[in-house]
Amino acid sequence: MQYCLAIDVACGKSMFCILSEAGELVLKPTEYQHTISGFGDVLSELVKLNSNDIHIIMESTSVYHLPVERYFRENTGYETIVLNPIISKENKRNLRKTKTDKEDCLNLANIFFRHDYNEQTVHEDIFKDMQFLSRQLEHLQDGQIRTKNRFRQLLTLTCPQYSEVFVANFMYSSTALHFIACYPHCDMVKHESIATLAVCLGAAHNRSPKHYLKMASKIKEVLQDSYPAVPIESETVTCLVETVRKVIDQATEIEALKSRLIALAQTSALYPIYNSIPGIGPITAALLIAELKDIRRFTNVKKLTASCGLDPTIVQSGKSINYHGPISKRGNRSARHILFYAVMSILMVTKRTAPQNSILLYYEKI
Numbered sequence: 001m002q003y004c005l006a007i008d009v010a011c012g013k014s015m016f017c018i019l020s021e022a023g024e025l026v027l028k029p030t031e032y033q034h035t036i037s038g039f040g041d042v043l044s045e046l047v048k049l050n051s052n053d054i055h056i057i058m059e060s061t062s063v064y065h066l067p068v069e070r071y072f073r074e075n076t077g078y079e080t081i082v083l084n085p086i087i088s089k090e091n092k093r094n095l096r097k098t099k100t101d102k103e104d105c106l107n108l109a110n111i112f113f114r115h116d117y118n119e120q121t122v123h124e125d126i127f128k129d130m131q132f133l134s135r136q137l138e139h140l141q142d143g144q145i146r147t148k149n150r151f152r153q154l155l156t157l158t159c160p161q162y163s164e165v166f167v168a169n170f171m172y173s174s175t176a177l178h179f180i181a182c183y184p185h186c187d188m189v190k191h192e193s194i195a196t197l198a199v200c201l202g203a204a205h206n207r208s209p210k211h212y213l214k215m216a217s218k219i220k221e222v223l224q225d226s227y228p229a230v231p232i233e234s235e236t237v238t239c240l241v242e243t244v245r246k247v248i249d250q251a252t253e254i255e256a257l258k259s260r261l262i263a264l265a266q267t268s269a270l271y272p273i274y275n276s277i278p279g280i281g282p283i284t285a286a287l288l289i290a291e292l293k294d295i296r297r298f299t300n301v302k303k304l305t306a307s308c309g310l311d312p313t314i315v316q317s318g319k320s321i322n323y324h325g326p327i328s329k330r331g332n333r334s335a336r337h338i339l340f341y342a343v344m345s346i347l348m349v350t351k352r353t354a355p356q357n358s359i360l361l362y363y364e365k366i
Helices: 036-048 066-075 085-089 101-114 125-158 168-172 174-182 186-190 194-201 209-223 235-265 271-275 282-292 301-307 333-353 358-365
Strands: 003-009 013-020 025-033 054-059 079-083 312-315 323-327
Touching (some): 003 025, 013 036, 013 101, 025 036, 025 101, 036 066, 079 101, 125 235, 125 282, 168 174, 174 194, 174 235, 271 282, 282 333, 333 358
Parallel strands (some): 003 054, 054 079
Antiparallel strands (some): 003 013, 312 323
């Protein structure tokens, strides 16, 4: 007799039920905590069945299903299936708009016995670790963008002319950030000597003193006619200094995280393949491995496209013409973003260095 343990996962607890292939409800939907004792109680119910033909099925639910999956993979020899939530959503047991933990639990068991799912790939631990680092990097970069926007806003109030001196990305260089932290208000610069300003500019690097003297002279000249929105004793000035330090700390943390991610990626056989493509550097190659994992598991490009949510939506009804709409966006959002920036980088590099590159030619064709 074949049995299925269906698990509707939630945060810290799950609904468990056991169904036989004959349709017998061996264990009615019951809630257990994600603890050693909770999992142990469920395992004891499985042992009572005295069968080796037991299968475990659950949905992928953010990070909440991970302790459940780990416990049953490490403590049992039963097949453990993790479904894409889209599959269970499209295989409802009835037409009513009913969604309860008990109903979802039984729905998962029915999906298993109808075999309405694809075999899942169990990824190596290195891919899981890399994906966690990738998502952590994405989180830190999102925070960095917000901090930089706040930095620009505060700088507009205390010394808007700095944007004329530290143009574009040079505004976030160690030289510019160190100088702004020392002189967050334009009135501070007006009463300082050019020599002292040059020493502050050169504190982060060992370039020619003439270079920093010239830069200090330009800063003092530009800021002489500056009139800020707040006085020098304003709390806005203090907030700016704190924000500058946060920008520096975030940049350091992001670089350290990138180094860890690249170091892990270099242990994969896929890394030199990605890195050999013009326009794809070490960090992009590492991010592609982290999000796409072992790309060889896809039997064709259409499956990879669907996995990233890049497949076009198609609308057809009766005699109406097929409409190819926008991309579905149903797959891995992070992988979709990384692929976009990777292709943009490839196009930018190959346009200058390899105009006959196949990716560039295909892009220009379509």
